Amino acid sequence: MTTIIQTHQLTKIIDGKTLVKDVNLHVKKGEIYGFLGPNGAGKTTLMKMITNLWKPTAGTVELFGEPLRPTSYEVLKRIGSIIEFPCFYGHMSGKENLKLHCEYMGYYSPNSIENALEMLSLSDAADKTVKKYSLGMKQRLGIARAILSKPELLVLDEPMNGLDPSGMKQVRDLFKMLCKEYGITIFLSSHILSEVEQIADTIGIIHHGKLLKELSIKEVSEMNTAYIELVTEDTQKAAYVLTDQLNLNNFKILDEHQIRIYDQQHSTKVLSKTLALHDVAIRSIYEKSENLEDYFLKITGEDMR
Numbered sequence: 001m002t003t004i005i006q007t008h009q010l011t012k013i014i015d016g017k018t019l020v021k022d023v024n025l026h027v028k029k030g031e032i033y034g035f036l037g038p039n040g041a042g043k044t045t046l047m048k049m050i051t052n053l054w055k056p057t058a059g060t061v062e063l064f065g066e067p068l069r070p071t072s073y074e075v076l077k078r079i080g081s082i083i084e085f086p087c088f089y090g091h092m093s094g095k096e097n098l099k100l101h102c103e104y105m106g107y108y109s110p111n112s113i114e115n116a117l118e119m120l121s122l123s124d125a126a127d128k129t130v131k132k133y134s135l136g137m138k139q140r141l142g143i144a145r146a147i148l149s150k151p152e153l154l155v156l157d158e159p160m161n162g163l164d165p166s167g168m169k170q171v172r173d174l175f176k177m178l179c180k181e182y183g184i185t186i187f188l189s190s191h192i193l194s195e196v197e198q199i200a201d202t203i204g205i206i207h208h209g210k211l212l213k214e215l216s217i218k219e220v221s222e223m224n225t226a227y228i229e230l231v232t233e234d235t236q237k238a239a240y241v242l243t244d245q246l247n248l249n250n251f252k253i254l255d256e257h258q259i260r261i262y263d264q265q266h267s268t269k270v271l272s273k274t275l276a277l278h279d280v281a282i283r284s285i286y287e288k289s290e291n292l293e294d295y296f297l298k299i300t301g302e303d304m305r
Contacts, residue, residue: 235259
């Protein structure tokens, strides 16, 4: 499969501070790649280097199999992007802003502006000045502008910012359609792990400027471990019963009330009965499996909520 974005030991240092260090990223053609990390992890820095807004301190970027250079202007015509917050001329309408974008991109296609506005549910606001748009409307207009010229690659920094749940679903469905029907490769960053889990084919996790892991969502699912979550008044007493009466050793005390039991040899019914017989008060007990958020927390130690 063709690699659309590839970085080699990509590093960015500003005023002696290392923002990104030795990142080797691989984004394949026709996939949705979810780039995950907490605020300050280096997501935006890397995206600025990929879109030629910032020059690397060290390392290289390849787009579409070609090295990205300061003079790589033509390759940028093949990319649609949102980096940080989309900016517009507030005194102009949404439609006028998109028309201006077409002018400086040298892109002229009948009905492209109307189609982009319709796809983002902005047709009714097309002639309204952008300064009257809500945050969510501006974000959708930014996405409309990014997809307007039907680029081969979308680089989107936190595209779900400012969107309500229905807006998130609409954009999620749009990205899936663009990827499946038009073959557009989408590289998006996010801190909303549940959204990425529903849309991405591949994820990359960046933490303190270093890329910790690249793997497919399928691999994450296969690694996810089923377990039983026990919430009790006395974890020490519960742990004693689990070990002494049920011969369980594969469990973890998370805090003063919560135990995660990974050993699957006993059902929740058996566990509940045995704990109750030994006077262990149970608040709740239920089966669960790890998701992307659990996996992220496991390898970074950071909660993104």
